[in-house]
Amino acid sequence: MAEKSFKYVILGGGVSAGYAAREFAKQGVKPGELAIISKEAVAPYERPALSKAYLFPEGTARLPGFHVCVGSGGERLLPEWYKEKGIELILSTEIVKADIASKTLLSATGLIFKYQILVIATGSTVLRLTDFGVEGADAKNIFYLREIDDADKLVEAIKAKKNGKAVVVGGGYIGLELSAALKINNIDVSMVYPEPWCMPRLFTADIAAFYEGYYANKGIKIIKGTVAVGFTTNADGEVKEVKLKDGRTLEADIVVVGVGGRPLISLFKGQFAENKGGIKTDDFFRTSADDVYAVGDVATFPMKLYREMRRVEHVDHARKSAEQAVKTIMATEGGKTVTGYDYLPYFYSRAFDLSWQFYGDNVGDTVLFGDNDPASATHKFGTYWIKDGKVVGVFLESGTPEENKAIAKVARVQPSVESLDVLKNEGLSFASKI
Incomplete structure (x- = not known):
């Protein structure tokens, strides 16, 4: 050997x-x-x-x-x-x-x-539906995204199924970003996920309401509270339909699965x-x-x-x-020392003309600030998380580089706050003065 x-x-x-x-x-x-x-x-x-x-x-x-x-x-x-x-x-x-x-x-x-x-x-x-024994989950044109080979296969399918129908299984990062990318390619998109709202590990109901409304305005159909339980195929072995637990059936030329890893x-x-x-x-x-x-x-x-x-x-x-x-x-x-890792959690995403950043921890009470109307012209809104009288996490949609730096500093410093009402009234200006 x-x-x-x-x-x-x-x-x-x-x-x-x-x-x-x-x-x-x-x-x-x-x-x-x-x-x-x-x-x-x-x-x-x-x-x-x-x-x-x-x-x-x-x-x-x-x-x-x-x-x-x-x-x-x-x-x-x-x-x-x-x-x-x-x-x-x-x-x-x-x-x-x-x-x-x-x-x-x-x-x-x-x-x-x-x-x-x-x-x-x-x-x-990635977690695959075949891991859970989902009927028909080995059909052609059911995609996962982790490596460049996966992306190449999806690109080919988008070209082959021009103006076709896609079902995106999952409402997290992959679900939201790929639904947007498919829609930009003029594919008819339906998103399916079991939770009451998208990105439940990070988003509050108020944050999610904006993105779900925004995606709906773009023509993306959102189906919540159910899961894919099976797939049917055509004569070529390609996915044709997605069967949902609630009894509905969705037509699909392409299925993209993002249910975690x-x-x-x-x-x-x-x-x-x-x-x-x-x-x-x-x-x-x-x-x-x-x-x-x-x-x-x-x-x-x-x-x-x-x-x-x-x-x-x-x-x-x-x-x-x-x-x-x-x-x-x-x-x-070299017989030297370095300081230990002191990490501030940071997550971000971009889709369509949206771009959000989050810093810190999403625990405790929440305060929504700004305008989270999906039809709003600015799209600028955010949320603070407050635990034990301190701000421990901040989310901001459509922030400038300076504003994003400011919310990162807040999450790191964890300033005290008088009351949730004060925080709501001050909104983003609270972060800007820390």
């Missing part, structure tokens, strides 16, 4: 891998010391583009345009960059076994990789301490095994701001946690 050895190995080829590679290069990694092993066929790229501009009929995003680290305003790391830095990109390679005790990874084709220090950046995998940690079962579905780490992303770090979606880490262990699935954390781990690795080797 062929065997390769590296000082450092990053397992996974997503956003975290690219930002970790950049940090390794900044810290002076030597040629030949670092390898990235990825089952994808392309160098690390900014995954959020796949649910946005990648699907647009005009102004379309394509590689090499969105390789990391352009998503945070940094240099674009083309495949040549890795070569120049002496970083080995091992693509189209699936690892099927990881033995932490012997510091060995085994690929599906029998290649053995040895490492001294491992960074686990395997990310998440799970961290990819099965390779490491029983080899680490786990917590909340992820690999337990400290605030430097060190795991319970020596010389092994876990970053991005797979890490459950101490969130200092809230004094509890959390796992975060978001591109911002994927970038920052990767940089933190590499800084720690290189500082430790």
Whole structure:
């Protein structure tokens, strides 16, 4: 069996891998010391583009345009960059076994990789309806979106089913962003989700009412409180209808499913301490095994701001946690120290001409400010979350860069507030004066 050895190995080829590679290069990694092993066929790229501009009929995003680290305003790391830095990109390679005790990874084709220090950046995998035994869920033209191959297949289907009908299963990030992208492609869109409103993990009923109204005004049909329980197909095996639990049947040429994901940690079962579905780490992303770090979606880490262990699935954390781990690795080797990770939760989305940002924690009482009428010309509104007399989270639609900075500061500082009425009256000006 062929065997390769590296000082450092990053397992996974997503956003975290690219930002970790950049940090390794900044810290002076030597040629030949670092390898990235990825089952994808392309160098690390900014995954959020796949649910946005990648699907647009005009102004379309394509590689090499969105390789990391352009998503945070940094240099674009083309495949040549890795070569120049002496970083080995091992693509189209699936690892099927990881033995932490012997510091060995085994690929599906029998290649053995040895490492001294491992960074686990395997990310998440999507939940599939076939996992739940949904009838007909293996039909053609039922799509999931996680990797660039998935996006390519969806783009082909959009072209093939011009002016057709799509059913989007799920009302979270993927559901909202892909419904918008499909509508922009002149596809007739229906969204189906079981919850009482969209994005229930983050949105309040008031926030969701704006987006549901806005999408309805764009011609997107929203069907709440039910789920897809089966699919029928045509003679070619392509999806034809979606059967709903409430008895309704929807015509569909394309189905897109976004019902969540799970961290990819099965390779490491029983080899680490786990917590909340992820690999337990400290605030430097060190795991319970020596010389092994876990970053991005797979890490459950101490969130200092809230004094509890959390796992975060978001591109911002994927970038920052990767940089933190590499800084720690290189500082430790040099006998130096770095400060621990002190993360402020941050989420954002863009769809149509809308753009929202959220910082902090969505717990406690809420105060809606601004105008959340879906027909409003400005679209500017937001929400504060208040716990124990302090503002702990802020959401803002259509904020300027300065306003978004202001709400981030509020979520970090957690200022006290006299009363909910005062906060409602002051609205965004409360954030601007902190």
